[in-house]
Amino acid sequence: MPDVSKMKKPDVKLVLLGDMNVGKTSLLHRYMERKFKETVSTVGGAFFLKQWGPYNISIWDTAGREQFHGLGSMYCRGAAAVILTYDVTNWQSLAELEERFLSLTDTANHDCIFAIVGNKADLTDSKAQLSQASDKPSEDQTECEDERTEPQELPACPTPPASPTSLSGVMLHKQVAHEDAIALYGRILRYKGLDEKSSLPAEKMCFETSAKTGYNVDALFETLFDLVLPSILRKRNENQESPTVDLEDYRGVNRKKGKSACC
Numbered sequence: 001m002p003d004v005s006k007m008k009k010p011d012v013k014l015v016l017l018g019d020m021n022v023g024k025t026s027l028l029h030r031y032m033e034r035k036f037k038e039t040v041s042t043v044g045g046a047f048f049l050k051q052w053g054p055y056n057i058s059i060w061d062t063a064g065r066e067q068f069h070g071l072g073s074m075y076c077r078g079a080a081a082v083i084l085t086y087d088v089t090n091w092q093s094l095a096e097l098e099e100r101f102l103s104l105t106d107t108a109n110h111d112c113i114f115a116i117v118g119n120k121a122d123l124t125d126s127k128a129q130l131s132q133a134s135d136k137p138s139e140d141q142t143e144c145e146d147e148r149t150e151p152q153e154l155p156a157c158p159t160p161p162a163s164p165t166s167l168s169g170v171m172l173h174k175q176v177a178h179e180d181a182i183a184l185y186g187r188i189l190r191y192k193g194l195d196e197k198s199s200l201p202a203e204k205m206c207f208e209t210s211a212k213t214g215y216n217v218d219a220l221f222e223t224l225f226d227l228v229l230p231s232i233l234r235k236r237n238e239n240q241e242s243p244t245v246d247l248e249d250y251r252g253v254n255r256k257k258g259k260s261a262c263c
């Protein structure tokens, strides 16, 4: 286990947002640990640290449950990319992105990049279902708990298992078409006052993934890593600050007694 007390300072921050149960945590587990494993509904937030070449990228997982809504804008602060995640079998989870989550991104960087991700594609698309995840281990990753959130004495509530039909492999009805995601992407650009012509194209920024099979998961994260590199270089030029901090400085943040939040 790496010595987190000397953890390198992240060069850039990505955040996963979206309704509960869409698969945000599972996508991170799939990419960072190459596994699809049982999850419990996220409480507060947590981040993984991914080394990408000489750069350190923090990827924040957040809670989709309504009661953690207020934390979203804190996690989005300074984000260079936001991954807006929905479930392709659940139309409401796409609608929630515009109704509940988009405004949280107001605290992100002005040049923040947006990806729209329709997860659970294995439930509706045989190609996604048959995809073979690469199980090459991810070189360098650290999962950290976010100590700043209020510890919640909530019982860890297991999320409902993926729909039983997925166990039988029968395809579910796809409720969200790729075109719906592309249309949402255009509305997000307009909400941000961005010109579609000078922005990254929707076709490149709308993904359908399966955390279960690994379909498109590497492509999602690694496309974003490459797209945020210019903002890392810009920040490094601006700051010329040392790339490392001693986490002991952070220990001063008063930690409440009791169970710290984790995901």
Ligand SMILES: Nc1nc2c(ncn2[C@@H]2O[C@H](COP(=O)(O)OP(=O)(O)OP(=O)(O)O)[C@@H](O)[C@H]2O)c(=O)[nH]1
Pocket (backbone or CB within 6 Å): 018, 019, 020, 021, 022, 023, 024, 025, 026, 027, 037, 038, 039, 040, 041, 042, 043, 062, 063, 064, 065, 119, 120, 121, 122, 123, 159, 160, 161, 162, 166, 209, 210, 211, 212, 213
């Ligand atoms: N079939 C299928 N099930 C998935 C996929 N991704 C996640 N799941 C299942 O969906 C449920 C919720 O997954 P999570 O990763 O916990 O969802 P989340 O978005 O992190 O939820 P919150 O933490 O509550 O916001 C779990 O039962 C997962 O096993 C997927 O790609 N395909």
Ligand SMILES: [Mg+2]
Pocket (backbone or CB within 6 Å): 024, 025, 026, 039, 040, 041, 042, 061, 062, 063, 064, 263
């Ligand atoms: Mg989660």
